Amino acid sequence: MWSSPFITTPSSVSQIMLRVLIALIPGIAFYVWYFGPAILVSITLASITALATEALMLKLRNRPLKPFLSDNSALITAWLLALSIPALAPWWLVVVGTAFGIVVAKHLYGGLGNNVFNPAMVGYAVLIISFPLHMTHWITPNLLGGTELSFAGQLNYIFYGVLPGGMTLDAVTMATPLDTLKTQLHLGLQVSDIRDMPIYGRLAGKGSEMVAIGFAIGGIYLVFARVVNWLIPAVYLGTLFVVAGIFHLADPVHYVTPLFHWFAGAAMLGAFFIFTDPVGGSTTFRGRIFYAAGAALITFLIRTFGSFPDGVAFAALLMNICVPLIDIWTQPKVFGKKGGGK
Amino acid sequence: MTEYLLILVSTVLVNNIVLVKILGICPFMGVSKKLETAIGMGAATTFVLTLASGASYLIQHYLLGPDLAYLTTLSFIVVIAGIVQFTEMVIKKTSPELYQILGIYLPLITTNCAVLGIPLLNVQAKHDFMQSLLFGFGGAMGFTLVMILFAGIRERMEGADVPGIFKGSAIAMVTAGLMSLSFMGFSGLVK
């Protein structure tokens, strides 16, 4: 029995996911340019782990491998996770995070389309809570002119945890711009003084701001290609801007500019790639506004008052929790039930 | 005023009684299958918990005092049991379905560790009357909030293709764990 309609558009899940992966490439390119190729190693590691665990879980769940391995969704999880954690993180960190995300957050819920939580963000949250120390190995951007770790050195550290002789970890890694900001504010410094530190560029952190711009470029492509809905990035960035702006205007000594919030940390990655994940996101128009605005608020709260350096991942998870309710309570009026029409 | 607000934020989000303090798991797992039930349970618990916090403060402060401190737990249990009995009668009269659906969990509010835990925490933290009430109310709101959120997720998961052995309570436990993980993001918001 074949029911109408008998024609469909040529689009497919795999193609949609592929476009998302393509859109990540500008950001990754900037990443490699400013921080060296170590990130490519974690992306590869994460991808292999993701595909392997995906295959294992499909096998265990007795589902066909080919269509689900080729839908590219596991790769997105892998890439997002790899991009969220430090590139110099030891190999097992990447493997554990990815495997946990794919196994627990994705397949225990029934695989593609059934997950409640964003698998990549679950992986990230598990890592930052379980291994907070290893999650601080952020590479110093090469713009700062310090000692630079060669690719071989990076590989050596990722897989064996050893650095070339005479090099200390502190010399090649640093705290993220957001983390530094928080620590220094805590120490009593003012925003303007902190911003004068060498790690900061025009918008946010040197190097990392360019990566954020790369993600924004890819994200704008996604929006124009209608792969993701424009509403979520717009509301997210808008709310973040407004909230940060209010605090900044009220007290510029202790609160950074809204642009800093945009280009620091994972805000851009979140706005275009994490919050736009359709499976865990809200599906109604009003719901998406609540969802994105809530995510922006939580991001700002955690960044400014919480104990974690960045709030994007937790904002994603917390809003994932709220989505079923948001969707239930924001169902649009259907045709013919709008009370007299427009 | 700020202090009261902080108590509320702290009890609802940062030190959420279910997800952070891991109290009151029994009704959290038991009556969160449907949104309406969860709301009903949340409302009943809020009612009981707020009353119990106030009443236990009065008892602790005016009746027991430092001399009879050893009676704290005992008298709290008695008071809570009384309030729960009262709530049960009210619900049975006003909403028989809710009464039926809540089933055994309604009298079990008595043994809901959250309900005894919060008055005891109040005593421990030496809260005054207003603080005790707010602490109780905030804790109950936090309980209700995560109950409702959890029920929303579970209703949605009814249609999910969860592997056979993980259906039902197992995946609910995993979800509760991941929710708890997410709520850790709030840590540090209120010192």
Place this chain on the structure above:
Amino acid sequence: MRRLDHFHGGIHPDEHKLESSELPSRIAPLPPQLILSLHQHIGAGAKVQVQAGDHVLKGQLLASAQGMVSAAIHAPTSGTVTAVRPHAVPHPSQLPGLCVHIEPDGKDQWIEHAPLAYRAIPKSELLAKLREAGIVGLGGATFPTHVKYSLAPDQRIQTLVINGAECEPWITTDDRLMRERAAEIVRGIEVLRHLAAPAETLIGIEDNKPQAIAAMRAACADSDIEVVIIPTLYPSGGEKQLIKILTGKEVPSGGRPTGIGVACSNVATAFAIHRFVDYGEPLISRQMTVTGNVRTPQNIEVLIGTPLQELVRLAEPLPGVTGYILGGPMMGVDIEDLRLPVVKGSNCIIVKSAKLFPPAEPAMPCIRCTRCAAACPADLQPQELHWFSKARDFGKAQEYNLFDCIECGACAYVCPSHIPLVQYFRFAKSEIWQRERESQAAEVARERHEFRLARIEREKQEKAERLAQKEREATAAREAITLAQALAAKQAAKQAADPDFEPDNTQQMRINAAIERAKAQVAAENPKNTEVLTPQQQAEIAEIEARRAKLREAAAHPGADDEPPKHS
């Protein structure tokens, strides 16, 4: 220029209209057999009025409308009724339904018919005539026209909308009809205007049919009917969607257009009305598009009841046929058997090939991308409806307005996971309908059970009363006997005194009376449980009783029929 409104969503599938819209339409030759389904329209099926063996003339009534929402069916040509038996009908199930089979005699001889001076008769009479003429909406839903235009006394029609949008890909019947029969369509519209008395009349035509627009404009030049060009967007031709575009009004969920002062009919319906009032011809033919994998895609005027294979043969199918779609590719029905007959609602037959209609890709899970919600013209959330239908959570599906779905297929068309969304919704709807039927049956059963319990209780009481009565009677009788004995003793004494006295046979008479009473009771024994039967059921029972009587007779005269009676 009229300001147009728009509906939410909509899609732009490949049109494929040029294939069939450029050839002039032709008339199909008389087929060797005609099969007329008795259930051609929404509402109650028609009641058959002919028997096998009857000779019928073209336009003769075959089945009459029964019930409010129903329409008559007529013989499309003259010939002999060969059978009235089930035959597969165009329904998604392709299960057999009762059909009248006619073998044409080739004479095509009309029954007496005459034009109708419709302005001279009351509107109610005109509506009744439309019902008798079997006029139904030819846009696809086949809603009987007379029901649509039966207005309540307080109902006023503001706008009469004539649907010439024809938004489904491949189909070009309305396009062709408007190009070739514009003046006739307008004459039909005049009848509808007479019925509805609207303040304005709008003909909505999609902008991909410029020739049809020109033809209709020319035909409407000296009337105040307005031809409105609407942008091509599927499903603009949906009744509710077209009304929204043209008037900005939304037909309330579960309501009818007349409720908001709008009436809507298809151009083909208007044409059929014209044939009826100007020539007296009932609805016995219609235009159909034959297209797809055929040599000459075209429009054909075809008699209702023609087997589809006759049509497909006229268009000469090309090699590589993989199946057929009855209707359009968005809302049509997948069929394999070409012996199905044309019904009043058939507007198109598409011959499939693997190239034109590749087989459905396997469905991936829903990723909640909401492309379906963006495309839905009814503002639904198909991803939620799918989630609940898939989990068989029908209550939730209904809460999310499953029954406002018009099954247009826009959601499934855009779905990147290739989920057969419409089938999920149809599945959920039919499950809910079945549940509805079952709960109604359960309600009846409950009532009957309670009635039975009450009856048993009543009978018990009556029995108790009767016993009490008997007891009383017995006591009375005993007293009477004592009395009688006393009397008898007295009489005996008297007899002894008077030898002429004759004793009456009271005893004997009493026995006789009792026997009479018992006989009467046996004769009056009626079947039980007949208090709450419908007339139909009683008729059924009577039929069975008659059969039994026959059986008894047969049993009483063995040998008359050697074959033992068979039962189905």
Place this chain on the structure above:
Amino acid sequence: MISALWVMVGISLLLGAVLGYSAIKFKVEGNPLVEKIDAVLPQTQCGQCGFPGCKPYAEAIAKGEADINLCPPGGEEGIRKLAELLGVDYKPFGEGAGPRAKAVAFIDENTCIGCTLCLQACPVDAIVGAAKQMHTIIASECTGCELCLAPCPVDCISMMGLPESIQTWKWPYPVYTLAQPKNPTREMPTS
């Protein structure tokens, strides 16, 4: 020691008074749940649940004396509805107690001797007839309970399945090849 006693006695008395008063104030008459359960049951009155009819079964469920999986004519859907109504877990049918295909009773007119035994057995008065006359079943009223089969002394009643017609045809559940397990025996759904 004495004061502790006084305190406890005082609390008990106070609570006792409050509860006693509310017990009178919030008294509930009857059990409205029975009607709701009865509405879910299929009303075949077949007694396969072990109770004499649907209403008694509903009463037993409401009192918690009967399980929800005892009604074969209601099917799994019925159990699901009851589970939802009562807020309990779905429970599959016991061994061999599953539902059968819908059918109606049919009396073989040749064999029937008109004993009226089936008339007395039919719970919904769906059999018409009188003593010494053959009986007929009103198919549209027959609930398929099979209660008339056993009493018939000549075994002239049989159950006939209902053929599918255009009116009762249902769209099939879509085939969802990818999400379904390749070999369904390996992963048995537990609910």
